[in-house]
Amino acid sequence: MHPFLRDLHAGAAPAFGDFVEALGGEIPLLADLHRTPQDPEWHGEGDVAAHTTLVLREAYRLADTHALGPDRRLALVLAAVLHDLGKALTTRRAEDDQGRMRVISPRHADRGRSFLAYRLPELGLPAPIITAVMGLVGHHHDLGRTLTAGTAPAYRRLARQADLQLLVLLEQADIRGRVAADRASKLEDLELFRLGAQEYGVWESAENTDPYAAWQEVITRELAAFAPEYRDLVLGQGILDYEAGLIQTPEEAVARGYAARAGFPQLVVTCGPSGAGKSSWVADHLPDFDVVSLDLLREELAGKRADQSVNGRVLQEAKERLRVSLRARRRVVWDATNTRRDFRGIPLRLGFDYGGLTTLVVFQPPLSSLFARNPARMHAVPAHVIAAQVENAEFPYATEAHRTVTLDEYFRPYPASPVLPGEKGAQGL
Template sequence: MRPFLQQIQAGARPDFPAFVEALGDVLPLLAELRRTPQDPAWHGEGDVATHAGLVLAETYDLADREGLGPDDRLGLVLAAALHDLGKALTTRRAEDAAGESRIISPRHADRGRSYLAYRLPELGLPYPVIHAVMALVGHHHDLGRTLESGSERAYRRLARQVNLPLLYLLEVADTRGRLAADRTSKLEDLDLFRLGAEEYGVWNNPDPYREWAEIIDGDLAVFPPAYRDLVREGGILDYEAGLIQTSHEAIARGYAARAGFPQLVVTCGPSGSGKSAWVAEHLPDYDVVSLDLLREELAGKRADQSVNGRVLQEAKERLKASLRAKRRVMWDATNTRRDFRGIPLRLGFDYGALTTLAVFQPPLSTVFERNPARTHAVPAHVVASQVENAEFPYLTEVHRTLVLDEFLRPVAARGMGPVNFGGWPQGDIL
């Protein structure tokens, strides 16, 4: 990890220009924030860099007051500096309902999170810190939306994706770090959010569905782990969609799957991130639906994009055949965009499959270094486009999520049994 980051862990309080200087080689968008305007109605302090500097100052005070540990402090401070990074990619002018020109930055939190996904690993950060920063950046507008909803399911959905106390501190700093007429009311809303989270039992609770898991895994202890994962994680998704209310309903809805169910693994990562090597080693007995292989089969070469329509249609038919037969099948493609991976995932849900995203998250430099040595190298500009347009997955997209680093080691696993993080576990957890 870079000395600059180690100093923050130890209590240093660098200003925003120091972040630009220390991290700008990996995060060049930092330098663009000084030239990124904000709507004066909500950000009277000026450009995004000025705002980030004010938020950082507030964050240091809050972190010291709360006595955060080194990793939590580092994660919160990095999130404060980077929370609006996506504005450099999304800011534009548009007319509001009254016909007035306003500055807007639609989906900047999501864009910023995805921008960081393959760049933060370049800094030598531990993956738990990387994922904490990404969660804080990606969800920093969801606190208000959750309060507006007011439902327990909305609070639980947010709590299983991000550390709520850290998100609360980030939003307090974010609100204090701007000049706007609604600042006082926003701070009051944040306190109401905290009270709601405490009332629902999800404040400072990294596992808001622990009781569900204990009931489901206990009642279904005699069944295979994959079936328990399907019932438990499917139940959580159904609850958050408003379809059920209790863990016992989840058990009842999973009864039909006792006769058998398909399993679908979908890869997600840019070319050169190690997907094919991992699949060959760990999923040798899965049916494989590969868009590259289908292009080669239908057009004679993998790079021929003229047959993409036929390739996609054939891929869907082969996937449906495996799902109907209740087989284990994997969809091999980059799937870095949400709409692309949504195609196989929707089919998986339609056919009652246990769905898993295998997400490959190496440092950006590793992707570009590996690509030329591959048997089927992809042009560098294509890889760059995959990364720039990537939409890093959220836990709510599937039943199970497995994240792997540049050495194809699991660095995060959600929705499945324990993983030996020192290396791939014995046996097939998928």
């Protein structure tokens, strides 16, 4: 772990400027926060750095008040420092519907989360802390939407992507760290959110409990005689159906999965920048899968992997080959970078359409390792291409597939396929 973070983990309470100085090399956007304005109606305290300074102070106080352990304290404090990092990428001025010029930062939580995805590993943090920080940063505006929905599926959907207790503490710090007229009402909303989370059983054990553990227990018991992959399909699709409002119980998920007992395809979609080790992992761990590789198709159709002029033909041919495998109920992997949500959505939607078990395997190596490893690759990619992939990446969420797992131990052997949350080297999102 980075020495600065090791001290923080041990109980230190550095100021925001200390974070900028110590971590600015790995997270350069920290230095831009003092130059990033905020709308004075909602942030009378000033720029993003001024706001973050106040949020950090509140985070320390809340961590002490709630006696957080070292790991959870570290996650909360880092999230407090990084929660608005994406504003440095998204902030602009725009007219509102009344013709007034406002400062807006659309989707800054999502952009900040994705920016951090390949930079937090540079700090030597354990994978669970990286996952926790990214969950807090990416979802720190979702409490209000969840409260507005007010349903058990909405709370469980959020609970499987972030620690709700830490999320509430982060939002308390966020609200108290700004000067605005709605502070009191926003704090009241957080209390209502907490009560809702308690009512739906996703609060008291938020740190460790899977909100769908009871569903998994029922499905495992009911389908004990079937293969694990079938149980994963029933559970994964059942969760998505429940969160979409289509079913209410795990028993309904079992019933809806009956048709798949006759057989179903399995689709693995890789996600990670060039040089992350995707194709090597596929070759080593999915030897019996059909492979749809966009790189190989470009080489087949144009003679060169780097020829982007045939991308339209490549995509059409890739989709057709994927359909052939899915129709035949075979196991198939779509091997490409897929760092953009719309790109990986193409194979995933086909996997869902054909009733397949979809697994999104996410490669999250430290950023520096991508550039260090690239020159020695058989098919090296220009450094600016890797940089663009990382800068434009939209890091996946757990809701995109039946199973979403991250391979984080870049310099260690990857686990055998199929990769499931909880295995060595895999971290569930």
